[in-house]
Amino acid sequence: DQQVKQNSPSLSVQEGRISILNCDYTNSMFDYFLWYKKYPAEGPTFLISISSIKDKNEDGRFTVFLNKSAKHLSLHIVPSQPGDSAVYFCAASLLPYNAGKSTFGDGTTLTVKP
Amino acid sequence: NAGVTQTPKFQVLKTGQSMTLQCAQDMNHEYMSWYRQDPGMGLRLIHYSVGAGITDQGEVPNGYNVSRSTTEDFPLRLLSAAPSQTSVYFCASSRGQAGGEQFFGPGTRLTVL
Numbered sequence: 648d649q650q651v652k653q654n655s656p657s658l659s660v661q662e663g664r665i666s667i668l669n670c671d672y673t674n675s676m677f678d679y680f681l682w683y684k685k686y687p688a689e690g691p692t693f694l695i696s697i698s699s700i701k702d703k704n705e706d707g708r709f710t711v712f713l714n715k716s717a718k719h720l721s722l723h724i725v726p727s728q729p730g731d732s733a734v735y736f737c738a739a740s741l742l743p744y745n746a747g748k749s750t751f752g753d754g755t756t757l758t759v760k761p
Numbered sequence: 762n763a764g765v766t767q768t769p770k771f772q773v774l775k776t777g778q779s780m781t782l783q784c785a786q787d788m789n790h791e792y793m794s795w796y797r798q799d800p801g802m803g804l805r806l807i808h809y810s811v812g813a814g815i816t817d818q819g820e821v822p823n824g825y826n827v828s829r830s831t832t833e834d835f836p837l838r839l840l841s842a843a844p845s846q847t848s849v850y851f852c853a854s855s856r857g858q859a860g861g862e863q864f865f866g867p868g869t870r871l872t873v874l
Contacts, residue, residue: 651803653803656801681862681863683862683865688867688868689867689868690765690851690853690865690866690867690868691804691851691863691865692865693862693863693864696861696862736803736804738804743860746855746861746862746863747791747792747794747809747811747855747857747863748792748794748806748809748819749806749863750806750820751796751803751804751805752803753801753802753803754802754803
């Protein structure tokens with residue numbers, strides 16, 4: 648049973664528009680959620696996180712929203728840029744503010760067209 | 762700061778061979794983890810460690826051993842390689858009790874024939 652799901656394997660958007668990546672989870676005990684970005688032949692890099700006590704966190708062009716009742720989080724990128732083209736992984740941890748033992752979704756490949 | 766380093770970058774093994782994937786971090790992080798990523802899938806946790814001398818199993822531990830004798834190093838041993846272990850392996854570290862995200866190495870691409 649996959650506890651973290653990213654139901655869209657791919658997403659294509661035009662440069663300058665908004666990209667919205669979605670993630671659903673089943674374990675209500677998850678306490679800390681993260682988004683990572685991955686380029687080919689590289690390791691994932693951290694993008695943004697949110698604790699279960701918040702419903703929104705912003706960092707520049709990136710905003711993560713958390714809806715605990717729906718067990719759903721989303722990543723908004725505004726405006727999207729061609730350099731944002733990558734695979735985005737959603738991850739969830741049972742530990743507060745601690746990603747050391749995370750469960751990952753399968754990823755969404757974002758393509759931003761110039 | 763080199764961050765998290767992994768060696769080798771690529772490896773081809775024959776079924777039944779053993780090998781060790783090396784991982785080191787220079788950030789004095791408490792927690793270290795090993796993940797594998799198969800095509801079209803996310804990262805699955807193999808083993809993790811919350812400090813020197815302390816390790817535990819993750820989601821897919823079978824066929825792998827780990828030990829952590831120092832804070833810096835967390836090697837992953839394949840005891841008898843099988844084609845099902847063909848994958849990309851990522852090592853990660855994080856601050857542990859101090860919280861925060863994981864920092865990943867560049868990965869080791871392993872093929873078992």
